[in-house]
Amino acid sequence: MSLSSDHIRLLFGLKLRQLRLEKGISVSELAQRSGLAISYISEIEKGRKYPKADKISSLAGALDVDYDTLVSLKVSKKLAPIADLLRSKFLTEIPLELFGIDPSDLLELLAGAPDKVSAMIRTFMDIALSYNMSVERLYMTMLRSYQEINDNHFDDIEAEALRFLNEYVPGNQAVSVSLLTNLLKTRFNVNIALFDPAVQPELGSLRSVFRPESGTSARGTLHLNTTLSAAQQQYVMAREVGFQYLNLKNRPYTYSYVEVDSFEQVFNNYKASYFAGAVLIRRDVLVERLTELFAHDTWNNERFLHLIESFGATPERFFYRLSNVLPRDFGIDQLFFYRFNHTPGHTTFALTKEMHLSRQQGPRGMVDEHFCRRWVALTILQELGFMQMHKGFTGSLCQAQLSTYADTGNTFLIISVAHPHRTDRTDGSAAQNMSVSMCFAVNDTLRSKMKFLQKTPLSITERTVNEACERCGIFDCRERVAPPTVLQKKRQTEAMKASVSHLS
Numbered sequence: 001m002s003l004s005s006d007h008i009r010l011l012f013g014l015k016l017r018q019l020r021l022e023k024g025i026s027v028s029e030l031a032q033r034s035g036l037a038i039s040y041i042s043e044i045e046k047g048r049k050y051p052k053a054d055k056i057s058s059l060a061g062a063l064d065v066d067y068d069t070l071v072s073l074k075v076s077k078k079l080a081p082i083a084d085l086l087r088s089k090f091l092t093e094i095p096l097e098l099f100g101i102d103p104s105d106l107l108e109l110l111a112g113a114p115d116k117v118s119a120m121i122r123t124f125m126d127i128a129l130s131y132n133m134s135v136e137r138l139y140m141t142m143l144r145s146y147q148e149i150n151d152n153h154f155d156d157i158e159a160e161a162l163r164f165l166n167e168y169v170p171g172n173q174a175v176s177v178s179l180l181t182n183l184l185k186t187r188f189n190v191n192i193a194l195f196d197p198a199v200q201p202e203l204g205s206l207r208s209v210f211r212p213e214s215g216t217s218a219r220g221t222l223h224l225n226t227t228l229s230a231a232q233q234q235y236v237m238a239r240e241v242g243f244q245y246l247n248l249k250n251r252p253y254t255y256s257y258v259e260v261d262s263f264e265q266v267f268n269n270y271k272a273s274y275f276a277g278a279v280l281i282r283r284d285v286l287v288e289r290l291t292e293l294f295a296h297d298t299w300n301n302e303r304f305l306h307l308i309e310s311f312g313a314t315p316e317r318f319f320y321r322l323s324n325v326l327p328r329d330f331g332i333d334q335l336f337f338y339r340f341n342h343t344p345g346h347t348t349f350a351l352t353k354e355m356h357l358s359r360q361q362g363p364r365g366m367v368d369e370h371f372c373r374r375w376v377a378l379t380i381l382q383e384l385g386f387m388q389m390h391k392g393f394t395g396s397l398c399q400a401q402l403s404t405y406a407d408t409g410n411t412f413l414i415i416s417v418a419h420p421h422r423t424d425r426t427d428g429s430a431a432q433n434m435s436v437s438m439c440f441a442v443n444d445t446l447r448s449k450m451k452f453l454q455k456t457p458l459s460i461t462e463r464t465v466n467e468a469c470e471r472c473g474i475f476d477c478r479e480r481v482a483p484p485t486v487l488q489k490k491r492q493t494e495a496m497k498a499s500v501s502h503l504s
Contacts, residue, residue: 010047033062161278242272334441344385
């Protein structure tokens with residue numbers, strides 16, 4: 001990949017600085033030898049200026065190196081990680097300004113301490129390779145951080161969604177599939193087609209595929225998986241309307257991702273998804289119904305399931321919309337969301353999505369460790385699997401739990417919903433289940449908003465939990481599935497340090 005002019009300037013400045021330091025020459029001495037101003041050389045080394053040919057010759061002569069050596073894009077071993085970074089898509093495709101980073105400041109950091117920055121970059125690369133981190137996963141991690149910084153609420157997208165609703169769906173009417181179909185066909189010139197994974201099994205994992213068209217009046221065709229539920233089909237179509245209404249050109253064409261080309265694709269996909277959630281679950285209606293729910297003296301699982309059903313949403317989409325609304329409209333910003341997948345009868349649980357607006361603790365991806373089996377997100381999956389296998393249950397379960405972490409004493413209200421995720425087409429039995437959970441830090445703000453947390457005795461199960469079996473000191477735990485190896489090693493280290501301190 002060719003370098004941009006900005007990056008060529010930076011690379012030249014880095015090489016100049018490294019050669020100067022290797023030869024033990026100060027900036028003022030280099031200025032005296034080359035006949036250039038000290039300030040000008042400083043600007044070159046920071047990547048802000050690129051000298052003309054005659055000045056490059058003067059610098060090469062002052063450093064006693066060939067002209068071609070100085071202008072070559074080949075770099076030393078120390079600068080190789082930075083050169084790799086510049087040749088990658090990172091600095092050109094990641095909108096650093098989203099995170100409050102001025103690209104020029106980053107380039108100056110690279111120029112100011114190339115050895116240390118090179119070591120840091122190499123470390124990150126090695127970690128990514130060690131854990132097989134894909135580019136898609138890196139982009140998704142960056143997106144999640146951006147969501148967390150902004151409490152997952154964006155006024156500009158909310159405003160666009162409200163404008164859409166005022167234009168096409170007056171009053172508090174629901175956005176129907178027929179309306180979305182009509183808009184896609186008539187306003188946005190998008191055709192609708194279906195594909196059957198029984199006929200094309202290689203497409204079975206995809207909910208939809210958008211195929212752009214050229215040379216015709218149509219912008220493209222949205223192909224929908226025939227196995228989608230009504231709620232899933234409605235959301236996929238609303239998401240496509242989001243791409244078209246917000247005029248998001250650089251976008252993924254499959255749902256889920258097959259391949260990610262840039263962070264812009266991931267970011268635009270998020271915008272369209274946010275838009276879809278906002279038009280399908282109206283903010284004002286949701287706020288009104290949540291206020292009613294929180295005013296009850298007791299918690300009721302079925303009442304919560306009915307609330308989700310009233311919006312015609314999947315549990316995951318409903319929880320995600322909660323994360324948009326609760327921080328801004330209720331002041332409840334210490335929360336996190338996560339999703340687990342589980343196959344009935346198996347002992348493993350896969351954390352497949354997470355988002356933390358709480359700055360405290362909560363489930364995060366772990367490597368070679370076992371999640372605490374006391375979490376309601378896991379116990380509800382076990383209960384759902386049992387009911388499916390022994391009672392023929394086909395619905396969804398909801399459970400709430402007050403979880404207090406044994407190590408920190410932090411308490412969270414966890415609301416989990418478990419439901420079938422994928423079904424075996426041959427006999428209709430559940431092949432895999434999913435639980436989605438919204439977790440709230442229990443504090444004065446939460447108690448003031450949720451009346452059922454103010455009444456005693458509480459109508460919610462309370463349990464002591466922890467992060468992972470390997471780190472847990474609850475030794476009489478019946479749910480333990482692995483020994484506390486990390487905790488034991490930590491205590492051995494602490495004992496060793498104490499003994500060392502007593503040596504005379």
